[in-house]
Amino acid sequence: xxxxxxxxxxxxxxxxxxxxxxxxxxxxxxxxxxxxxxxxxxxxxxxxxxxxxxxxxxxxxxxxxxxxxxxxxxxxxxxxxxxxxxxxxxxxxxxxxxxxxxxxxxxxxxxxxxxxxxxxxxxxxxxxxxxxxxxxxxxxxxxxxxxxxxxxxxxxxxxxxxxxxxxxxxxxxxxxxxxxxxxxxxxxxxxxxxxxxxxxxxxxxxxxxxxxxxxxxxxxxxxxxxxxxxxxxxxxxxxxxxxxxxxxxxxxxxxxxxxxxxxxxxxxxxxxxxxxxxxxxxxxxxxxxxxxxxxxxxxxxxxxxxxxxxxxxxxxxxxxxxxxxxxxxxxxxxxxxxxxxxxxxxxxxxxxxxxxxxxxxxxxxxxxxxxxxxxxxxxxxxxxxxxxxxxxxxxxxxxxxxxxxxxxxxxxxxxxxxxxxxxxxxxxxxxxxxxxxxxxxxxxxxxxxxxxxxxxxxxxxxxxxxxxxxxx
Numbered sequence: 001x002x003x004x005x006x007x008x009x010x011x012x013x014x015x016x017x018x019x020x021x022x023x024x025x026x027x028x029x030x031x032x033x034x035x036x037x038x039x040x041x042x043x044x045x046x047x048x049x050x051x052x053x054x055x056x057x058x059x060x061x062x063x064x065x066x067x068x069x070x071x072x073x074x075x076x077x078x079x080x081x082x083x084x085x086x087x088x089x090x091x092x093x094x095x096x097x098x099x100x101x102x103x104x105x106x107x108x109x110x111x112x113x114x115x116x117x118x119x120x121x122x123x124x125x126x127x128x129x130x131x132x133x134x135x136x137x138x139x140x141x142x143x144x145x146x147x148x149x150x151x152x153x154x155x156x157x158x159x160x161x162x163x164x165x166x167x168x169x170x171x172x173x174x175x176x177x178x179x180x181x182x183x184x185x186x187x188x189x190x191x192x193x194x195x196x197x198x199x200x201x202x203x204x205x206x207x208x209x210x211x212x213x214x215x216x217x218x219x220x221x222x223x224x225x226x227x228x229x230x231x232x233x234x235x236x237x238x239x240x241x242x243x244x245x246x247x248x249x250x251x252x253x254x255x256x257x258x259x260x261x262x263x264x265x266x267x268x269x270x271x272x273x274x275x276x277x278x279x280x281x282x283x284x285x286x287x288x289x290x291x292x293x294x295x296x297x298x299x300x301x302x303x304x305x306x307x308x309x310x311x312x313x314x315x316x317x318x319x320x321x322x323x324x325x326x327x328x329x330x331x332x333x334x335x336x337x338x339x340x341x342x343x344x345x346x347x348x349x350x351x352x353x354x355x356x357x358x359x360x361x362x363x364x365x366x367x368x369x370x371x372x373x374x375x376x377x378x379x380x381x382x383x384x385x386x387x388x389x390x391x392x393x394x395x396x397x398x399x400x401x402x403x404x405x406x407x408x409x410x411x412x413x414x415x416x417x418x419x420x421x422x423x424x425x426x427x428x429x430x431x432x433x434x435x436x437x438x439x440x441x442x443x444x445x446x447x448x449x450x451x452x453x454x455x456x457x458x459x460x461x462x463x464x465x466x467x468x469x470x471x472x
Contacts, residue, residue, distance in 0.1 A: 023079040025129065027053055030063035030075040033083045033129075037073055040139070043089055046071065053077075054100060061104055066092065072358070074103055079129045080114050080122055081107070087345075088358025090150055099356045105326060109372065140342040142315050150357065152338035152347035153319055158189050158260075159353035160276070163253035167234075167261040169226040171273035172215055181276035183284050183323075184264035185351035186334040190319050191259055191291070193338075194382045195245040197238045200291045202231040202265060212270035219265060228261060238262055266290040277334075281323035281375040284334065288321075288377055295379045301372070305467050307362070308450035309378050312465060314340040321377040322348075332374060337362075397455050403469040404443055410453065410466075411438020421454040448472045 025033075031051060038046050049068035053060045062085065063075040071089040076082065085107060093099040114122070149155050158164050165180040191197060202220070210217050223230040229237065237258030244251050251259070264271075266287030267278050278284065281298065288296040299306045310320050314337065325332035339347025345359040362373075399410045410420070422431035422441070430451070431441065448470050455464045 024060075025063075025075070025077055025079050025083075027051075027063065029129070030077070031065070033075050034063070034065040034073045037084050037087060038067075041089070042145075045069070046089060054104075062107055064093070076107065076110075078107075078111060080125060081110050082125055082361050083128050084361075085110075086358055086360045088151070088356075091354050091357045094352065094355040098352070102356065109327065142340050143317075145341075150338075150347075150349075151359065152349060152357075153314075153317060154189060154193050154336065154338045154349055156189070156192065157349065157354035157357070158185050158192070158256070158351060160185055160351065161353075163257055164188070164260045165257070166253070167229055167237075167257040168264060168276070169210070169215075169217070169219070169228045169271045171271065172217070172226065173213075174273045176273045178271035178273050179276040180260050181264050181267070181269045181271065181278070182334040182351055183267045183278045183281075183287070184260050184269060184276075186321050186336050186349075187263040187267070187284060187287060188256070188260045189336055189349060189351065190321060190380055191263070192251065192256075193319055194380075196382045197242050197245075197259065197262065198292045198382050200238065200262065200266070201235045202262070204231075206231065206265060206290075208265075208268050210270060213272055215270070215272060229258070234258060234262060234265075263287060263291075281321075281334070281377070284321055284323065285375075285377050288380060292383060293380050295381045296377055297379050298375050298377055300375045304469060305450065306373065306376060308452070308467050310337060310346070310376055311340050312452050312467065313378050313380075314338070314346075316465075318378075318380060321380065323374040323376070325372050325374045327372055329372075329374075337376070397464040397466065399453060399466040399468060403471045405471060406443055407440050408443060408453070408468060409438070409440045410455070411435070416457055419456040421456070423452050423454070424449065443470055446470050 030053075031048070034048060034051075038044075046067050046069070048065050050066040052064050054062050054064055060077045062077055065073040065075065067073065067089070070092055072087065072091075072093050073084060074086040076085050085103065143153055145151075150157075160180040160182065162177070164185065165177055168178050168180055168184075170176070171178050207221060208219055210219055217226050219226075219228070220230045220234075223233075237255060241251055241255040241259055244255055264276070267283045268286070269276055269278055269283075285296060285298040299309055303309075310322075313320050320337040321334065322337050323332060323334050333350070335351060336349040337346050338349055339359070341359070344361065346362045348357065348360050350356045397410065397412055399408065401409075412418075417434065417436050420431070420433050420435055420439075420441075421429055423429050430446070433441075450467065450469055453466045453468060455466070457463070
């Protein structure tokens with residue numbers, strides 16, 4: 001996203017004011033929490049290498065524990081907050097301060113929202129602080145813990161610099177190569193994960209006029225002066241990338257650069273050597289549709305199904321394109337969500353070459369979200385997956401009403417036999433049964449919340465997943 005200048009000093013002042021009125025956690029308590037986190041995550045080989053209290057004007061903003069052999073744990077200074085704010089066992093924090101700034105803003109938002117939280121949420125957090133050690137709760141990870149080197153589904157790290165930006169336009173003001181842009185990097189990583197460019201090609205109908213910060217030119221007409229590939233050349237590179245994917249190989253640096261420029265073109269990005277991006281996440285949705293991801297949907301902060309839908313996508317091995325902004329909507333970033341665990345942590349890939357990647361709290365407590373979510377592009381299902389019968393949604397399966405209160409009804413137009421499974425947002429199956437054609441289920445024994453109904457046509461090997469909400 002194109003950024004504007006943020007008033008960091010004002011943000012820090014507000015954070016300090018809130019922390020002075022908070023229920024403070026001591027350094028020793030924070031250290032205990034960090035050690036407990038490693039114990040609960042079965043990280044016996046890890047230890048605290050360096051610990052520090054990040055402070056501003058003698059007020060602790062948060063506790064940072066850097067780990068050996070790698071990683072970090074961030075612990076809140078306020079006992080009203082979730083104890084562990086972020087962690088990673090794979091990546092170290094960056095050296096240029098982006099990570100520190102990110103956590104400072106994040107905690108400020110969380111503290112500001114405390115007054116809106118229900119009492120039972122606050123009580124649960126207090127209990128977690130009080131129980132420094134105890135029996136290990138079962139935590140389920142998607143992907144399975146230890147099954148990938150990164151912790152998330154994606155085991156690679158792209159960034160906005162070389163070689164990924166080598167085909168984006170030169171900056172005509174500074175005469176240096178522009179940044180790739182975080183929307184293009186997030187989208188490019190998702191394409192790389194699915195190993196497809198999904199049949200996309202570009203022609204004159206995709207031309208657009210670039211006019212930003214004094215940089216004016218046409219994409220693709222001014223390919224010669226701005227030093228980027230014209231669309232016929234870009235299409236050849238995309239064909240090369242697809243052949244590489246089909247052969248099971250790893251993209252060359254030029255193929256990666258072509259994928260990035262294609263994603264940026266689909267997003268109608270603007271480019272400079274100081275920062276590149278878009279003006280809204282809807283541009284990313286347009287790009288996915290350009291790339292023939294016809295099932296892709298944009299969910300916003302106002303959608304009650306936002307987090308349940310993201311969670312189901314992660315369980316289905318479908319990384320999600322997430323756009324986050326600050327409270328003023330003056331700056332933002334596009335990242336990839338590629339992991340989830342039943343403690344409600346999400347694994348984020350920031351597109352910074354691995355820096356800051358890790359597990360973060362994006363809690364399912366709408367409308368009391370403690371991060372500002374501009375939107376998330378979900379159901380990014382490539383053609384080769386869509387054509388897989390077990391992931392097909394072409395069943396014309398109906399589910400109503402939604403939200404439901406006491407009974408949910410479902411069925412198809414044909415008298416087919418289905419296995420019905422209902423799971424909660426943690427992936428636990430809470431109902432299973434068989435129907436023929438249509439049926440209903442009493443919800444009287446279900447708690448209010450978000451659920452997923454899965455209908456499986458075993459005879460024809462088809463599967464359909466429908467999210468729904470129970471309200472009281």
